[in-house]
Amino acid sequence: MGIISLKSLNISFPIFNPMKNTEILTCFQCGTCHASCPSGKYTSLNVRKIVRDSVRKDISDQPELWMCTTCYNCQERCPRGIKVTDFVLTLRSEAVKKGKILPAHRKVCNFLIKTGQSIPIDDKHRDIRKKLGLRIDEAARKKALKDVKKLLISTGFGELIKK
Amino acid sequence: MKDLSLFAGCLIPNRYPGIEKATGLVLDRLGIKCFELKEAACCPAPGVYRSFDKITWLTLASRNLVLAEEKGTDILTICNGCFSSLMDANNILKNDAVLRNEVNAHLKKIGKEYRGTIEVRHIMEFLHTDIGVKKLSDAIEKPLEIRTAVHYGCHLLKPTKERKLGSAECPVFFDELVEATGAKSVPYEGKTSCCGAGGGVRSAMLETSFKMTEYKLDRIVRAEVDCIIDSCPFCHLQYDAGQVELKKSGKNFDIPVLHFSQLLGLALGYTPEDVGLHLNEIINPGFFGKIAEIQKRNAPGR
Ligand code: SF4
Numbered sequence: 001m002g003i004i005s006l007k008s009l010n011i012s013f014p015i016f017n018p019m020k021n022t023e024i025l026t027c028f029q030c031g032t033c034h035a036s037c038p039s040g041k042y043t044s045l046n047v048r049k050i051v052r053d054s055v056r057k058d059i060s061d062q063p064e065l066w067m068c069t070t071c072y073n074c075q076e077r078c079p080r081g082i083k084v085t086d087f088v089l090t091l092r093s094e095a096v097k098k099g100k101i102l103p104a105h106r107k108v109c110n111f112l113i114k115t116g117q118s119i120p121i122d123d124k125h126r127d128i129r130k131k132l133g134l135r136i137d138e139a140a141r142k143k144a145l146k147d148v149k150k151l152l153i154s155t156g157f158g159e160l161i162k163k
Numbered sequence: 164m165k166d167l168s169l170f171a172g173c174l175i176p177n178r179y180p181g182i183e184k185a186t187g188l189v190l191d192r193l194g195i196k197c198f199e200l201k202e203a204a205c206c207p208a209p210g211v212y213r214s215f216d217k218i219t220w221l222t223l224a225s226r227n228l229v230l231a232e233e234k235g236t237d238i239l240t241i242c243n244g245c246f247s248s249l250m251d252a253n254n255i256l257k258n259d260a261v262l263r264n265e266v267n268a269h270l271k272k273i274g275k276e277y278r279g280t281i282e283v284r285h286i287m288e289f290l291h292t293d294i295g296v297k298k299l300s301d302a303i304e305k306p307l308e309i310r311t312a313v314h315y316g317c318h319l320l321k322p323t324k325e326r327k328l329g330s331a332e333c334p335v336f337f338d339e340l341v342e343a344t345g346a347k348s349v350p351y352e353g354k355t356s357c358c359g360a361g362g363g364v365r366s367a368m369l370e371t372s373f374k375m376t377e378y379k380l381d382r383i384v385r386a387e388v389d390c391i392i393d394s395c396p397f398c399h400l401q402y403d404a405g406q407v408e409l410k411k412s413g414k415n416f417d418i419p420v421l422h423f424s425q426l427l428g429l430a431l432g433y434t435p436e437d438v439g440l441h442l443n444e445i446i447n448p449g450f451f452g453k454i455a456e457i458q459k460r461n462a463p464g465r
C-alpha cells in the first residue's frame with residue numbers, strides 16, 4: 001500500500017484566510033446560510049460559496065461581498081455556529097485595504113470626515129426642525145467634528161479611503 | 164428610574180426629525196428623564212464603517228459611549244443601526260483588553276478614556292423591560308384600533324447572542340408593545356425578513372435593496388393593514404422613500420410608515436402632525452382620516 005497523499009483525501013486546506021479564523025473550516029457546505037439570505041434571493045450573492053472560496057483564494061474583487069445587508073440570518077442559522085456575517089465584514093475590510101471601495105461608500109465616508117455625520121443636515125431639514133421646535137446645538141456639533149477629525153487622523157481612516 | 168442620554172443619531176435628526184419630536188413627547192409623558200447627548204457624532208453606521216475598518220468603527224463608537232459615561236447615564240437609542248454599533252462596540256470593548264487599550268490610545272488624543280461603565284439601550288426593549296406592557300397600556304385611555312404590520316428590523320434582534328432579547332425567528336416583545344396601544348399586530352409572511360437597506364446596500368445598490376423592500380411591502384399589503392410600524396429610521400426611510408421610488412415603476416403601495424414612538428404618540432392623544440407623520444414621503448389621507456376619527460371618538464368627555 002502506497003502513501004496516501006493529502007490531496008487524494010480532498011480536504012480543503014486554507015491558503016488564504018485573513019481572519020486567521022479556523023472556525024470557517026468547520027463549514028460543511030450545507031447551504032443553510034444561502035437559503036436564509038434575503039439578498040441572495042435576488043442577487044448573485046451566495047454566501048455559502050463566499051465561505052468556501054475565501055479559504056482557497058483572495059475574493060476581494062467579488063462585488064457580491066457588498067450585496068450583503070448584514071441581516072445576520074446566515075449567522076443565526078448556521079448549524080456549525082460559524083459567525084458568517086462577521087466573516088463577510090472581515091472580508092470586506094480586506095477588500096477595502098486593497099482600495100476596493102464603491103463610489104457611494106466613499107461618498108458616505110467623506111460626509112463623516114467633513115461633518116462628523118454620515119447623513120448631514122440640509123437646508124430643507126434645518127427648516128423643518130425649526131418648525132418642529134427642535135434646535136441644533138451648532139457649538140456642540142462643531143466640538144464633535146473637531147474630535148472626530150482628530151480620531152480619524154489617529155486611526156488612519158482618511159488614508160485608508162483615499163486608496 | 165435612572166436618567167438616560169438620548170442618542171438620536173444622524174438619520175433621525177437630519178431626515179426624519181418627526182421621530183425625534185415624537186420620542187421627546189412620549190418619553191416626557193411617561194415621566195422618563197432623557198437628555199440629548201449633544202456632542203455625539205455618527206454612531207458610526209455599522210454597514211459601512213464596521214465593514215471598512217474595525218478600529219476606526221470602535222474608536223468613534225467609544226467616543227459616543229464615553230460622552231454618556233461622563234454623565235453617568237445609560238444611552239437610549241431610537242435607531243437599530245445606532246443600537247447595533249454602540250452596543251456591539253460596548254460589548255467588545257468591555258471584554259477585550261487589547262482592543263480597549265488600542266482604542267484608548269486614540270481617545271487619549273482628545274483627552275478621553277473609555278471605562279466601560281454604562282449600558283446601551285434601545286427604546287423598544289427599554290419600554291418592554293423597564294416600563295412594561297401593563298404600565299404602558301394603563302397610560303393609554305382608549306385603544307387605537309388599527310391594524311399594523313410590525314417590522315422589528317434585523318439589528319434590533321440579531322446577533323441574538325449579543326442582543327439577548329430572545330428569539331429572532333419568532334420575537335414577541337415589539338408586538339406586545341404595539342398591542343398595548345390598542346393597535347393590532349397582524350402576522351404576515353416574511354415578517355422577520357430584512358427591509359433591504361442595511362450593510363451599505365441601499366447606498367451602493369439601490370435597485371437591489373428595493374427588491375427586498377418590494378417583497379416586504381407586497382406581503383404587508385396582503386395582510387390588509389393600515390400601516391407599518393418600525394423601530395429604526397433606516398428601515399423607515401427604506402419603506403417610506405422606497406415606496407416613492409417603486410411608484411415610478413408602477414408599483415403603488417401607499418402604506419403609511421410609523422416609528423413606534425409616533426404610534427405611541429398617537430395613542431397618547433397627540434395628532435399626526437404633532438408626531439411628524441406629515442413629514443413622511445407617503446401621505447395617505449385615508450389613514451390620517453381614520454386616526455382623526457378614532458381620536459375624536461376617544462377624546463375625553465365622551
Ligand atoms: S450554514 Fe454554516 S455550515 Fe452551512 S454552508 Fe453556511 S457557513 Fe457552511
Ligand code: SF4
Nearest residue numbers: 037068069071072074
Ligand atoms: S447577513 Fe448577509 S449574507 Fe448573511 S443572510 Fe443576511 S444578507 Fe445574506
